[in-house]
Every structure is written in C-alpha cells, then in structure tokens.
Amino acid sequence: MNVPPTKPESGAATVLGSLAGLVHSVRYDELPAGVIKAAKALILDTLGCAYGGLHSDLGIAVRRVAIDCGGSPQSTLIGTGEKTSAALATFVNGSLLRYLDSNDYYFARDPAHPSGNLAVALAVGERERCSGKDLLAALVAAYEVHMRLCNFAGEPSLWKRGWHHGTNAQFSTAALAARLSWDDPLRTAHAMAIAGTHQNTLAQLQSGAVSMIKATVEAWVAKAGVEAALLAGVGVTGPLPLMEGTNGWAASVAGCVDFKALTAPVSGGRYYLLETSVKPYPAVATALAPIRAAIELHRAAVPRPADIEKIVVHLPGFALATPSAHPGRRYPGSIESAQHSFYYCTVIALLDGECGEAQFSPSKLADATVRELLAKTELTEDSALNDLWPQAAGGAVDIHMHDGTVRRHRCPYPPGHPRFPLDAGELADKFYGYAAPVLSRRRAQALHDAVDSMEDCADLRDLTELLAAP
Structure with a gap:
C-alpha cells in the first residue's frame, strides 16, 4: 500500500504505540520452528472450517451481500474464487470460518477465537501481494495481541461487563492489516486507535436464543479492522491515548487493563499462539x-x-x-x-x-x-x-x-488442548473432511501442500488461487 509518511507525535508514549511496536517486532526469521509449524496447522484447520460453512444459509447470505456491494477485485472469497474488496472478503471469509463453531479457541479472563484473524491475513496479504513469510509473522503477531488482551484486559472480564469477547479482535485485526500494509508502528497505532473507537460488541449477541448473526461477530469486527487500517493508510489519525485516556477503552469498556503485561516483549520465544486449542467437534x-x-x-x-x-x-x-x-x-x-x-x-x-x-x-x-x-x-x-x-x-x-x-x-483436558493435542491424522481428517467435498481431494491436497510450504510463497496470490473449487 502506498502511504504518505506519518508525522511524529508530540507528548508521551502511548499504550497503543507500545503495542504497535510489539507487532512490528515479530519477524519470521526469528520465530521458533515450533511456532511456525503450529501457525501452519492452525491455518489449515481454519481453512477447513471455512469450507464446512460454505453452503450454510449464513455463508450464502454474506456472499450475496458482498457480491451485491461490489468493490475492487482485491481478494478471493473462499470456495467460490470470486473477488471483492479486502474488507468484504474479510467479512465473508471470517463468517465462513466461524459458522460451524469448529475453529480454534483460547480461555483466559475472556475466551477468544483467534483464528478469526486469518480472514484479515488472507485478504490483506493478497491485496498487498505479501509473501508467505510476511503472512506467518503478521498472523503470529495478531494472535499475540488478541490473546494478551484475553489475559490482561477486563475487570473481571469483558463478558461480565456486558461485552462480547470478539471486542478484543478490533485491536488484533487492525494491527494485522496494518502490519501487512506497511512497516510503520506509529501508523499501525493509529489504525488500532481508529478501530478501538467503534467495534465494542454487546454480549447479548450470544445470549438467549442464538441467532445467525452470531457467526459474524469476529468477522464484522475484522472487516472494521481492515477499514481502520485503510483509513490510517491514507493519513487519517485516531486517538492514540485510546487505551489509557480518561474516557478511554480501559476505563469505559474493560474496567481495567494491565498495560505493562499487555505490551511486554515476548519472552524466550514463547508466543501465545502455542496456547491455542483446536476443536475436534463443532460445538462451544x-x-x-x-x-x-x-x-x-x-x-x-x-x-x-x-x-x-x-x-x-x-x-x-x-x-x-x-x-x-x-x-x-x-x-x-x-x-x-x-x-x-x-x-x-x-x-x-x-x-x-x-x-x-x-x-x-x-x-x-x-x-x-x-x-x-x-x-x-x-x-x-x-x-x-x-x-x-x-x-x-x-x-x-x-x-x-x-x-x-x-x-x-x-x-480434565479437552481434546485439542495443548496438553491433549489432536494427532496429525486427526487434524488431517478434519481438514479433508470439510475441504475435499468442496475442492475435490486432489485440490484440497494441493492447498494443504501450499500451506505446508508457505514460507516458499513469494506472492500470496499463488496460494489464494487454490482457495476456489475447480
């Protein structure tokens, strides 16, 4: 993305500025091999879930809306290969991967489905013609932000304060879209500030009789995260003290945030992505x-x-x-x-x-x-x-x-937990069980192989063209 230079900000450092610095500090060449392997496994698992939701009533509906809205043909829709804007592709693909409730999860003060970040990574990565290494590093960084917020924000939790846990994704998705678009932490902080002013989601969405719109919760927030990055990319600024301000997110939404823990450097290569659990069944x-x-x-x-x-x-x-x-x-x-x-x-x-x-x-x-x-x-x-x-x-x-x-x-530990992990055969069965009926076994194998060798991909368009059925 061609962006104008950002102007230095006056005043003290901000929490979002520090968090953006953390996001840009994650480099592929410095990631432990185990983190890269786990990230690829999560990408495949998430793509499988998206194929499982392709023909659902919701999947059909969101795709119809995206095609009706049009938009520049920047990014690929999973399953059909149709093109739309990066923001709309994020919304459609994010809804598909969430529909079955079979994508990854994490528990702390609040839960999370951090694989919702993948919809952003694919859409913006394709738009920006990023490499596979770019995507892997940015995705690991997004998981880090998302899961740290689950641990260090909320008094006692966002859910108990009336907010849906998808609220945390506004920061990770904006940071992810920004990281794939430029290497400018200050502009990334503005993207997160823009997103954080608008995407606080009510917990009523998942209370009582669950409606269809529940499956779009992270996708809707992620779409806005992409749009926040696009605005920051053309010079729009956000309130950088959004987290710690008197009327900021910590005081008004979360109630309390441990800023020091939220922004601390990664210690010993132990990224939060490794703590994610994979679902063997499509249930809460x-x-x-x-x-x-x-x-x-x-x-x-x-x-x-x-x-x-x-x-x-x-x-x-x-x-x-x-x-x-x-x-x-x-x-x-x-x-x-x-x-x-x-x-x-x-x-x-x-x-x-x-x-x-x-x-x-x-x-x-x-x-x-x-x-x-x-x-x-x-x-x-x-x-x-x-x-x-x-x-x-x-x-x-x-x-x-x-x-x-x-x-x-x-x-005591659910299947798919880091202490009770699914084996390679179980993971493969889940992926092919969802993907092969849509793609064919041969094409699903090609996609599996492409993700497995993602570090060799110079342009993500070579991977996203495999997302469509033949």
Missing part, C-alpha cells in the same frame, strides 16, 4: 470435554435410554455461568443454540458416539429419544475442574442407572 469450547467423555461412555457400551435414571454433566463453575448452561438451552431449536447447549451436546454424543455436523440436524434436535434424555440431564459444578480453569475447560459425565450403578468418564 466448554462442551468439548463432556462431549469426549460421553463418546467414551458410548464406546464402552451405551445403556438403553429407558435404563438411565439421570445424566450428570460436571463442569467448571465458569461454564455454568455462561448461556450454554441456561435452562432455555435444554431443548434447543436451532443449530446455533444446540452447539451452545451442554445438555444437547452431551446427550447426542452419548447416543451417537460422535459429534459432527450430522448430530446438529433438525431431525436430531426433534428426536424423541434425544428429548427423553435431555429431560434427565443435569449440570453440576466440579471443584477439581475449577482448579484447572482457565488453563483448561475440562468436563466429566456420570450416567446414573435405575439399578443403582454409575458409569463415569472424566476429561
């Missing part, structure tokens, strides 16, 4: 451990529903305070609500011995046996799981039989 992250426990109980011989007195799902206390534990989620009426129901996710995994897209079909939601067991399911707080929170969202399932026996299985 706090349901993954109960799902796995239920599947293990099914494999051990699932009892007849009529012989079950009750099903007890053990969870950390935090999970019980989220909408997924609300009694209104006991009998979900939509895929979005079912994916965010501890009751439903546990019961369907116990009955079917799996938890994929097929388990969230309308016929499953209405099934009489499912509803019979939902009525017998209760949730309870588990002190041992509290001890592991937020480092892990563990879970357990007890099946109490009418004959007095109890069948139990515990998962």
Whole structure:
C-alpha cells in the first residue's frame, strides 16, 4: 500500500504505540520452528472450517451481500474464487470460518477465537501481494495481541461487563492489516486507535436464543479492522491515548487493563499462539470435554435410554455461568443454540458416539429419544475442574442407572488442548473432511501442500488461487 509518511507525535508514549511496536517486532526469521509449524496447522484447520460453512444459509447470505456491494477485485472469497474488496472478503471469509463453531479457541479472563484473524491475513496479504513469510509473522503477531488482551484486559472480564469477547479482535485485526500494509508502528497505532473507537460488541449477541448473526461477530469486527487500517493508510489519525485516556477503552469498556503485561516483549520465544486449542467437534469450547467423555461412555457400551435414571454433566463453575448452561438451552431449536447447549451436546454424543455436523440436524434436535434424555440431564459444578480453569475447560459425565450403578468418564483436558493435542491424522481428517467435498481431494491436497510450504510463497496470490473449487 502506498502511504504518505506519518508525522511524529508530540507528548508521551502511548499504550497503543507500545503495542504497535510489539507487532512490528515479530519477524519470521526469528520465530521458533515450533511456532511456525503450529501457525501452519492452525491455518489449515481454519481453512477447513471455512469450507464446512460454505453452503450454510449464513455463508450464502454474506456472499450475496458482498457480491451485491461490489468493490475492487482485491481478494478471493473462499470456495467460490470470486473477488471483492479486502474488507468484504474479510467479512465473508471470517463468517465462513466461524459458522460451524469448529475453529480454534483460547480461555483466559475472556475466551477468544483467534483464528478469526486469518480472514484479515488472507485478504490483506493478497491485496498487498505479501509473501508467505510476511503472512506467518503478521498472523503470529495478531494472535499475540488478541490473546494478551484475553489475559490482561477486563475487570473481571469483558463478558461480565456486558461485552462480547470478539471486542478484543478490533485491536488484533487492525494491527494485522496494518502490519501487512506497511512497516510503520506509529501508523499501525493509529489504525488500532481508529478501530478501538467503534467495534465494542454487546454480549447479548450470544445470549438467549442464538441467532445467525452470531457467526459474524469476529468477522464484522475484522472487516472494521481492515477499514481502520485503510483509513490510517491514507493519513487519517485516531486517538492514540485510546487505551489509557480518561474516557478511554480501559476505563469505559474493560474496567481495567494491565498495560505493562499487555505490551511486554515476548519472552524466550514463547508466543501465545502455542496456547491455542483446536476443536475436534463443532460445538462451544466448554462442551468439548463432556462431549469426549460421553463418546467414551458410548464406546464402552451405551445403556438403553429407558435404563438411565439421570445424566450428570460436571463442569467448571465458569461454564455454568455462561448461556450454554441456561435452562432455555435444554431443548434447543436451532443449530446455533444446540452447539451452545451442554445438555444437547452431551446427550447426542452419548447416543451417537460422535459429534459432527450430522448430530446438529433438525431431525436430531426433534428426536424423541434425544428429548427423553435431555429431560434427565443435569449440570453440576466440579471443584477439581475449577482448579484447572482457565488453563483448561475440562468436563466429566456420570450416567446414573435405575439399578443403582454409575458409569463415569472424566476429561480434565479437552481434546485439542495443548496438553491433549489432536494427532496429525486427526487434524488431517478434519481438514479433508470439510475441504475435499468442496475442492475435490486432489485440490484440497494441493492447498494443504501450499500451506505446508508457505514460507516458499513469494506472492500470496499463488496460494489464494487454490482457495476456489475447480
């Protein structure tokens, strides 16, 4: 992006200025091999999720809106290969990758789905004709910003203050778009300041009956992050003391931010990206451990529903305070609500011995046996799981039989957690399971290979042309 030079700012250094310096300090040649490997794995996992959402009602709707709006053909839409502006491509692709609720996640004061940053990286990276190394370094930096905010912002958390955790993505996505467009930390600070004035998102979006728009939350914020960088790129300035100002983000939105920890240099090559968890099932992250426990109980011989007195799902206390534990989620009426129901996710995994897209079909939601067991399911707080929170969202399932026996299985760490990682075969199965039906196995393999050798890519257009079905 051709940008005019920024003018030096007078006055003291700002938090966003320091954060921008951190973003620009991340260099590909200095990244540990393990971080690069993990970043590639997350890119493939996220792309797979996007293909899984391609033909959803929401995926079709956002694509129609983008094509109707038009825009310069700067960036590729995943699955179709159509071109639109970088901002609109970010919105469409970000919505696709989030739709199934199967993309990566992280827990701290607030949770996050940091893979939402990939939509920005692909769209802006293609627009700016960046290299694969550029994308990897910028994406690692965006994960760092996003996940640090989860740890060091919010009193006690954004969610408990009424804000959706996607709010944090306004800073990481603006920083990412800026980093791929220029090497000017001051201009990047302005991009983050512009984004941070507008994209604070209400938690009501994910409370009660979950609507379709929930899947766009990070995508909407990310689109605005790209637009903030575009504005900064043509010289528009933002309020640089946005974080620490009297009426700034820390005081008005977060309540409290640990500025020193937020902006500290990376120590010992230990980037937060390595703490991300990968989802093996398309469900809310706090349901993954109960799902796995239920599947293990099914494999051990699932009892007849009529012989079950009750099903007890053990969870950390935090999970019980989220909408997924609300009694209104006991009998979900939509895929979005079912994916965010501890009751439903546990019961369907116990009955079917799996938890994929097929388990969230309308016929499953209405099934009489499912509803019979939902009525017998209760949730309870588990002190041992509290001890592991937020480092892990563990879970357990007890099946109490009418004959007095109890069948139990515990998962202190959910599958896909850094302490319980998916193996290469599981990751590949997930990617190809979503991507191959859209691309063909051959083309999905080509995309897999291109991401695996991304450091050799001189122009991201060579990679993004593989995103479309033949």
